[in-house]
Amino acid sequence: MTKTVLIGAGNLAFHFYKKLTNCNEVNLIQWYSRSVQKINFAKKQIEVTDQFSQIKSADLYLICVSDDAIGSICKKINTTEMVVHCAGGVSIDQLKGTPRKGVFYPLQTFSKDQDLSFDQLPFCIETTDPKDQILLSNIAKAMGGIPYKVDSKTRAQMHMIAVLINNFGNHLLYLGSKLLKEHDIPFEIFHPLIKETYQKALKSGPENTQTGPAIRDDQKTIEKHLGLLSDENIKKLYLNLTTSIQNNHE
Amino acid sequence: MTKTVLIGAGNLAFHFYKKLTNCNEVNLIQWYSRSVQKINFAKKQIEVTDQFSQIKSADLYLICVSDDAIGSICKKINTTEMVVHCAGGVSIDQLKGTPRKGVFYPLQTFSKDQDLSFDQLPFCIETTDPKDQILLSNIAKAMGGIPYKVDSKTRAQMHMIAVLINNFGNHLLYLGSKLLKEHDIPFEIFHPLIKETYQKALKSGPENTQTGPAIRDDQKTIEKHLGLLSDENIKKLYLNLTTSIQNNHE
Numbered sequence: 363m364t365k366t367v368l369i370g371a372g373n374l375a376f377h378f379y380k381k382l383t384n385c386n387e388v389n390l391i392q393w394y395s396r397s398v399q400k401i402n403f404a405k406k407q408i409e410v411t412d413q414f415s416q417i418k419s420a421d422l423y424l425i426c427v428s429d430d431a432i433g434s435i436c437k438k439i440n441t442t443e444m445v446v447h448c449a450g451g452v453s454i455d456q457l458k459g460t461p462r463k464g465v466f467y468p469l470q471t472f473s474k475d476q477d478l479s480f481d482q483l484p485f486c487i488e489t490t491d492p493k494d495q496i497l498l499s500n501i502a503k504a505m506g507g508i509p510y511k512v513d514s515k516t517r518a519q520m521h522m523i524a525v526l527i528n529n530f531g532n533h534l535l536y537l538g539s540k541l542l543k544e545h546d547i548p549f550e551i552f553h554p555l556i557k558e559t560y561q562k563a564l565k566s567g568p569e570n571t572q573t574g575p576a577i578r579d580d581q582k583t584i585e586k587h588l589g590l591l592s593d594e595n596i597k598k599l600y601l602n603l604t605t606s607i608q609n610n611h612e
Numbered sequence: 613m614t615k616t617v618l619i620g621a622g623n624l625a626f627h628f629y630k631k632l633t634n635c636n637e638v639n640l641i642q643w644y645s646r647s648v649q650k651i652n653f654a655k656k657q658i659e660v661t662d663q664f665s666q667i668k669s670a671d672l673y674l675i676c677v678s679d680d681a682i683g684s685i686c687k688k689i690n691t692t693e694m695v696v697h698c699a700g701g702v703s704i705d706q707l708k709g710t711p712r713k714g715v716f717y718p719l720q721t722f723s724k725d726q727d728l729s730f731d732q733l734p735f736c737i738e739t740t741d742p743k744d745q746i747l748l749s750n751i752a753k754a755m756g757g758i759p760y761k762v763d764s765k766t767r768a769q770m771h772m773i774a775v776l777i778n779n780f781g782n783h784l785l786y787l788g789s790k791l792l793k794e795h796d797i798p799f800e801i802f803h804p805l806i807k808e809t810y811q812k813a814l815k816s817g818p819e820n821t822q823t824g825p826a827i828r829d830d831q832k833t834i835e836k837h838l839g840l841l842s843d844e845n846i847k848k849l850y851l852n853l854t855t856s857i858q859n860n861h862e
Binding site: 363385429430451469470471472473476478482483484490510516518519520521522523524525526527529530531532533534535538539540541542545547550551552553554555556557558559560562563564565566567568569571572573574575576577579582583586587590591596597598599600602603605606607608610 | 672679682701719720721722723726728732733734760766768769770771772773774775776777778779780781782783784785786787788789790792793795797799801802803804805806807808809810812813814815816817818819821822823824826827829830832833836837840841845846848849850852853855857859860
């Protein structure tokens with residue numbers, strides 16, 4: 363079992379705490395956050411602290427803090443053991459002043475108040491020492507996930523693409539639900555369409571499941587839809603996405 | 613049982629043909645398409661024709677053709693029985709020269725080569741005669757769906773919102789998969805993220821599930837992502853969607 367200290371109290375840290383206290387490969391010995399009140403609830407099960415001077419000696423320091431804080435937290439740990447961050451968009455080089463660096467990035471969206479299954483979850487793993495690649499892969503597997511070896515350059519692309527797919531995909535649903543509300547139409551009517559949209563794209567590939575006025579160049583319907591939109595921002599998005607579909611499916 | 617003639621050979625007509633030949637409320641007596649070779653496969657089970665002069669007398673004519681053709685098809689039928697179209701974006705008034713008009717619009721995306729469940733599928737129904745509303749609602753229920761009474765104005769909004777959610781949602785997945793291919797990253801790694809994105813938005817509402825650099829105003833990450841994008845079209849979309857998220861979550 364890898365003696366591990368968890369650092370941070372964001373969404374990801376909470377999910378890791380829950381999972382790692384029940385993971386055969388990991389012995390979670392301590393949880394650090396500068397705001398100890400956020401993690402005090404866990405102190406019956408695990409030692410918690412907001413003092414860096416009290417951080418225990420461990421085999422693995424798992425940093426789950428905001429991107430900007432990773433560098434300074436790493437310097438403070440001051441260890442020759444493994445220091446790992448969990449951010450998609452941050453290079454492994456940002457772990458300054460430590461010899462055994464690693465990245466352990468779960469490709470998923472996390473919310474504090476929602477349960478999440480780690481089953482089949484992809485973990486993008488990078489390490490400076492090849493032995494640590496095996497160690498982190500074993501932890502990913504023990505959590506139920508699937509380890510992938512991914513370097514910092516590729517991971518940065520994946521992080522950007524995750525924004526495109528997750529953040530922007532959610533925003534389209536948000537805009538749709540906002541317009542529905544304006545017309546007193548319950549969002550639930552759209553649930554089957556939303557489910558079918560992504561299930562079909564995953565099954566057949568999104569290059570084969572594009573339908574609608576843009577791809578069949580149905581200018582009449584496009585004009586009709588633009589006429590129904592009073593929000594200039596949504597109108598602009600409608601036009602840009604229509605053009606993008608047409609440019610990509612000529 | 614409602615004696616029904618099905619008109620058209622697009623995606624929707626194929627799914628209706630399959631479903632209506634096994635529906636207790638409907639007796640499908642004929643299928644018309646101007647391209648009879650498209651529907652010849654069905655002639656062991658049902659009469660097929662490409663001649664309007666041979667269209668049978670029926671209780672219900674179900675028009676599943678392209679939006680532009682609905683008006684002229686309706687005129688040709690020349691009946692006092694019920695004539696119904698299935699288009700989201702077309703007003704009931706487009707059914708010219710017929711006294712009993714109706715709309716029977718399933719809010720879903722259909723592909724010819726993919727099986728689709730009608731279970732819990734929302735049907736937007738509108739009729740000029742209130743009795744026909746009940747008749748079409750019963751057919752929707754017998755198909756496994758859920759009938760909703762929706763007028764032409766509201767249905768036009770729903771059709772536009774369906775484009776926003778389905779067509780544009782699929783296109784974001786397409787752009788993501790295209791970028792992944794360019795970087796030799798298998799699309800499958802993103803499947804859990806895509807599933808979670810949609811499931812979470814349906815469960816908690818997309819207004820509660822927005823995450824990412826746009827909503828937390830993380831300008832550094834936004835700049836980083838824009839720097840990774842060489843495709844000017846995707847760059848523009850990234851910026852517009854980021855601005856839209858920020859304007860909507862102030």
